[in-house]
Amino acid sequence: MPGDRTTDVLVIGAGPAGSMTAKWAAKHGAEVLMIEKRQEIGSPVRCGEGMSKEWLRDVGITPGRWVNVEVEGARIFSPNETVFEINEKHAGNEVGYVVERDGFDKQLAIDAANAGAEIELKTAATGILKENGRVVGARVKQFGETFDIRAKVTVGADGFESQVGRWAGLPTNLQLRDMDTCLQYRMTNVDSDVRYCDFYLGQVAPGGYVWVFPKGDRLANVGIGVQVSQIRTMAEAKNYLDRWIDKHPAYAKGKKIDMVGGGVSISKPLARTVMDGLMLVGDAARMIDPLTGGGIANGCIAGKICGEVAAHAVEIGDASESVLSAYEKGWRAKLEEKLYRNWLAKEKLVTLSDATFDKIIDALSGLKLEKLSVHNILKAVHAKYPEVTKEFEAFL
Numbered sequence: 001m002p003g004d005r006t007t008d009v010l011v012i013g014a015g016p017a018g019s020m021t022a023k024w025a026a027k028h029g030a031e032v033l034m035i036e037k038r039q040e041i042g043s044p045v046r047c048g049e050g051m052s053k054e055w056l057r058d059v060g061i062t063p064g065r066w067v068n069v070e071v072e073g074a075r076i077f078s079p080n081e082t083v084f085e086i087n088e089k090h091a092g093n094e095v096g097y098v099v100e101r102d103g104f105d106k107q108l109a110i111d112a113a114n115a116g117a118e119i120e121l122k123t124a125a126t127g128i129l130k131e132n133g134r135v136v137g138a139r140v141k142q143f144g145e146t147f148d149i150r151a152k153v154t155v156g157a158d159g160f161e162s163q164v165g166r167w168a169g170l171p172t173n174l175q176l177r178d179m180d181t182c183l184q185y186r187m188t189n190v191d192s193d194v195r196y197c198d199f200y201l202g203q204v205a206p207g208g209y210v211w212v213f214p215k216g217d218r219l220a221n222v223g224i225g226v227q228v229s230q231i232r233t234m235a236e237a238k239n240y241l242d243r244w245i246d247k248h249p250a251y252a253k254g255k256k257i258d259m260v261g262g263g264v265s266i267s268k269p270l271a272r273t274v275m276d277g278l279m280l281v282g283d284a285a286r287m288i289d290p291l292t293g294g295g296i297a298n299g300c301i302a303g304k305i306c307g308e309v310a311a312h313a314v315e316i317g318d319a320s321e322s323v324l325s326a327y328e329k330g331w332r333a334k335l336e337e338k339l340y341r342n343w344l345a346k347e348k349l350v351t352l353s354d355a356t357f358d359k360i361i362d363a364l365s366g367l368k369l370e371k372l373s374v375h376n377i378l379k380a381v382h383a384k385y386p387e388v389t390k391e392f393e394a395f396l
């Protein structure tokens with residue numbers, strides 16, 4: 001590069017989903033080029049850095065130096081700060097490890113490179129190349145020069161603000177109610193409990209929550225996600241977070257050492273993630289868990305399938321939608337039911353008053369549920385506050 005060129009598989013975006021796609025496509029014999037618009041993979045970090053861990057082995061990721069802290073579980077705080085503790089296995093996509101996200105993303109890119117993928121930095125896709133309705137690569141810009149990369153398979157792994165899907169004509173638009181805006185401080189001199197990732201629900205963060213993910217050595221990520229339809233400006237999200245910190249002595253005396261902002265989708269899964277010559281993966285395919293906002297695990301799980309299907313398409317010389325739909329079927333089989341269920345639960349939770357949250361957490365607090373299903377939770381709540389479960393009849 002630069003100059004027009006061709007490759008088997010072009011991956012646009014070197015986040016976790018892109019690197020996993022690149023690695024698995026290369027491992028299965030495809031020539032892979034992954035482009036990243038930033039100059040450094042993984043940086044700046046826009047993440048709470050919490051992730052579950054049981055999926056890592058399945059997709060071939062070995063925990064490394066990027067693990068900061070291994071937590072025992074999550075604590076969910078109601079508005080009146082009653083606590084419900086959940087062990088790590090049941091706590092969802094963001095609980096297990098707290099990581100150095102830039103180190104994690106770099107490790108996945110190294111794995112992709114070691115599998116044979118080529119990586120180009122500071123190289124941004126600026127459009128899609130289409131011929132007779134099929135995607136055949138992308139137009140890219142690198143250091144002011146524009147050129148075309150033609151590919152048998154193109155993968156949009158370009159994150160929450162993805163344009164690849166839209167350029168190609170796939171409906172990826174989000175409503176305001178389907179997005180959370182997030183703001184997070186990394187704070188030092190705080191007294192967080194390193195055994196838990198903490199989540200604070202209710203009007204402290206309308207339509208979302210405040211999180212505290214411990215990083216060890218009195219460091220923690222303290223952040224907030226607020227449903228975009230419930231605020232008017234980004235400044236409001238910051239005000240909510242600052243107010244929450246001021247009210248909590250363990251954090252009010254802490255010092256902020258960096259700040260990150262960004263968006264997460266809290267939508268239903270996309271109806272369609274493939275077309276002739278193109279697949280979307282990770283945040284670009286709206287694979288974030290709409291209940292927790294965690295997207296690393298789902299992006300990696302889908303990335304592996306995406307890479308394998310891309311390599312197969314190259315091998316048989318057919319990247320039509322019908323061949324690539326093996327990816328669509330594969331990721332849906334692994335992720336869709338939970339994404340849909342959690343979307344339904346989130347739709348309900350964003351409507352609840354603080355008083356209702358207080359009752360739900362009060363009913364659960366102290367319980368050791370063997371299986372953390374919606375049914376078991378509602379049964380426990382029903383035993384103490386039957387009037388609350390009326391709101392949830394659709395879930396039973």
Ligand SMILES: Cc1cc2nc3c(=O)[nH]c(=O)nc-3n(C[C@H](O)[C@H](O)[C@H](O)COP(=O)(O)OP(=O)(O)OC[C@H]3O[C@@H](n4cnc5c(N)ncnc54)[C@H](O)[C@@H]3O)c2cc1C
Pocket residue numbers: 012013014015016017018035036037038042046047048049050051093094123124125126157158159160162182183184223260261262263264281282283284288293294295296297299
């Ligand atoms: C504040 C915040 C906190 C979060 N906390 C957590 C958490 O604790 N746990 C969790 O699991 N998830 C969390 N998430 C979500 C998580 O960060 C994402 O789900 C995850 O990064 C998705 O990976 P991805 O590879 O799909 O996209 P990304 O990681 O966003 O990677 C996309 C890449 O594509 C590149 N790119 C974009 N456009 C182009 C282009 N045109 N050309 C070339 N490259 C391009 C970008 O620079 C980026 O490197 C959080 C999100 C935010 C905003």
